[in-house]
Amino acid sequence: MQADDPSLQVAQWFREAESVVILTGAGMSAESGIPTFRDAQNGLWSQFDPLRLASAAAYRDDKALVWGWYVWRMAMVRQAQPHAGHRALAQLAALKPGMTVVTQNVDDLHERAGSADAIHLHGNLFASRCFACARPAGDVGIPTCAVSEPTLRLPPPRCTHCDGHIRPGVVWFGEPLPETSWQQAVERAHGCDLLLAVGTSGVVYPAASLPGIARARGARVVEINPVATDLSCKADAVWRTTAGEGLSKLFAALTTE
Numbered sequence: 001m002q003a004d005d006p007s008l009q010v011a012q013w014f015r016e017a018e019s020v021v022i023l024t025g026a027g028m029s030a031e032s033g034i035p036t037f038r039d040a041q042n043g044l045w046s047q048f049d050p051l052r053l054a055s056a057a058a059y060r061d062d063k064a065l066v067w068g069w070y071v072w073r074m075a076m077v078r079q080a081q082p083h084a085g086h087r088a089l090a091q092l093a094a095l096k097p098g099m100t101v102v103t104q105n106v107d108d109l110h111e112r113a114g115s116a117d118a119i120h121l122h123g124n125l126f127a128s129r130c131f132a133c134a135r136p137a138g139d140v141g142i143p144t145c146a147v148s149e150p151t152l153r154l155p156p157p158r159c160t161h162c163d164g165h166i167r168p169g170v171v172w173f174g175e176p177l178p179e180t181s182w183q184q185a186v187e188r189a190h191g192c193d194l195l196l197a198v199g200t201s202g203v204v205y206p207a208a209s210l211p212g213i214a215r216a217r218g219a220r221v222v223e224i225n226p227v228a229t230d231l232s233c234k235a236d237a238v239w240r241t242t243a244g245e246g247l248s249k250l251f252a253a254l255t256t257e
Helices: 006-016 026-030 056-061 063-079 084-095 109-113 144-148 179-191 207-216 243-255
Strands: 020-024 099-103 194-198 220-224 237-239
Touching: 006 194, 006 220, 006 237, 006 243, 020 084, 020 207, 056 063, 084 099, 084 109, 084 243, 099 179, 179 207, 194 207, 194 243, 207 220, 220 243
Parallel strands: 020 099, 020 194, 194 220, 220 237
Antiparallel strands: none
């Protein structure tokens, strides 16, 4: 890869590819001001370990505490805005109809930027459902207090069908990935010619196995990340830049010739 302008080599590979997969991770959302999972604490939440707030067992033990934390996260996401990298992905999809966005993030920034068909491996923060019967809950609303004055404890709404408690639509520790989403992601990785891993640490499995699946089938793998990760030594090319800058430069390289 050309050290002075990596966008040129990546743009060439993008043009040559018939099918492209973009795998995004927490770094993508962090550029919009959404803390990564382990950093998603401040103020009154600093005394709690996020790992203890993201399991079915934790929810059973203290529903109001867990629901309050997730509503606070929903409020943060609603205040955040898609950045240039999110918008560039929607623009790149227009250039490459065979492109698929697969994300490990549970926010809706890809959709708000125009990537309506993003595959969410870890669920969707706003796709709440009943903890008892699993029926979709629809829009549960975000109390104003969650934005202006985050509430430590907030009782979850009740299911209109069975009166069970509503839970966030994310994948908790100990739960499997959504089967359909995972199968779609694996199929896309198997069939792609180019995979761009953007803002992902490459340590959360099974999502972290997708670049290896693609490469084993002959696809090129490019890492776009300002820091080294477990994926760096396995990628065909490494681009040390942020998602916002790198994806914008890639789109520019593809459209200015």
